[in-house]
Amino acid sequence: MAATGLIPRVRRPRHGPRRVVGQKAWTPYLFMLPGLLLFALMFGWPAFISLQMSVSSYRIVTPVRYVGLDNFLRLAADPQFHHAIGNTFLFMAMFLPFAVVLPLFLAMLVNRRLRGIHAFRAAYYLPVVTSMVAVAVAWRYLLSQEGVVNWLLSLVGLGPIDFLLDTHWALPALAVVEGWKNMGLFMVIYLAALQGVPREHLEAATVDGAGAARRLWHIVLPAILPYVTVTLTLGMLESTRSFESIYVLTRGGPQDSTLTLGYYIWHTAFEKYDVGYASAAGLVLWLIMIGLALANQRLTRRRDA
């Protein structure tokens, strides 16, 4: 994972382990004590409970009962769960351009010395700092049948589409809203990447008569490739966190067309109170995410070799 830049290598101590004056063996652990306690309370214990629940039947009102792998067998035969997995990957595929491709163009647009460029960067980043609920409220107006988006479509002779109530359009509409909200974040990542592109190479290429497209393909892209892995990984993670927009805008509907794994888990646990079953589904989501992270790492390593 180190090569993705997400997890940097820890710098090895220069002189090897040694006792420093005033430092007892347990000093570092004492420093980390609050962090470790919180980790145990908010991650360790919940992880343990999660595992326990996934092999139990538990519906809040009934006592916990061990059922072995029953939950997983039920999941394997549950068409709604399969549908949710499909939607999760579909959503990811529609969200990734907003994380990996479009922000690069945004970053290139604002990566220049111009008066007021900081204001533009801030404007593009604005949706990132606002709450998803507020964003959802605004987009509910924009996407409604009489909203601005449909008006723009009508100008080119299309529509109207009731985006959030149409089973074909609801999931793409959510991907656009989530993409719009998060694009600024990925833009900043690419901005950092672009600042590392050697200026001399670009100038040399310009002198040699290379056009913009050639410079992008042969100089900029190779230089920022490690960052593409970062946006890809973060984009995948972010797309599985799309719960809030779904909750506010569509509640998984119409007809389960926006039911993703995250929403499925929430719905199963907190609306149907089938906690054990939801925990098993959560474990499956977790395994999928580990799988994606490992695949990503593999991809990176092959290129490094």
Next chain:
Amino acid sequence: MAVAAPVRTPEKAATKPKALPRRRRPKVGTYVLLVLVAGVFVGPFLLLLATALKPSSQPVFSFPPDLIPRPPVVDWFVEAWTTIPYGRFLLNSVLYVGVTVPLYLVVSATTAYPLARISFRGRQFFFLLFLSTMFLPGELMLIPRFLVMRELGLLDSYPAVILPAILSSLGIFLLRQTFAAIPDEVIEAARVDGASEWRIFLSVACPIARPTIAVLAILGFISIWNSFLWPLVALDDQSKFPIALGIAYLSGVSGTDVRGLAAGTVLSLVPVIAVFVFLQRHILSSMAGAVKG
């Protein structure tokens, strides 16, 4: 096309003289494009504001859209403030931010310091342990954390909202980077003077890391101000709702008038946008710095 202009590094470009004759850039075209794209990102918020200012005599929806309020009225803001426990939601969010952010900074700093500056067995392991929390989606933690909170008897209480927000891999990660970047000589000098690790941490490392700590405070403020999902699960009593959850509640209660909902939403955005506008340069550059590592 705008992307055609050569990509340049602002810092370097500032110090270097123009080395080569280059194509005159179409500046006006660039600005037009910049403004158009800005419209895409700021427009929805302006639309929200315009809707909140519309008088009831003017329809919210019309075709083609009639977006300019004539005349602008503040009635809906007054309504949002008075008919909903709006002040209460705001106060709750202030409380959540006020308690969580300081704790978050202390825990992040004390956890990050040994990971960056003290050599001990298992340092890499502990670092990866804390970092691994970054890869867990919130939805996965909802159920088990709900059960943990119930076990502790903390459901539907302020601590239920505060506790999970204190530990964040981002804080530990950024501060570890900052502490690790402090020159060895500075730390060594303090050690030679006989300072203990705690003393070095408090009097040397933390003051040097102040810019990072400030940025973390801002990011913490933003994220806690916007928190929605976990409070939704952990809280029942609406008098403890933070503002973002309050807005969703508002949309359920007064779903009848979109102007009132728009006004309430704008009110919830004001503090976080104000903080961002004043500090955006620091936020953006620190985010970029964090990515570069």
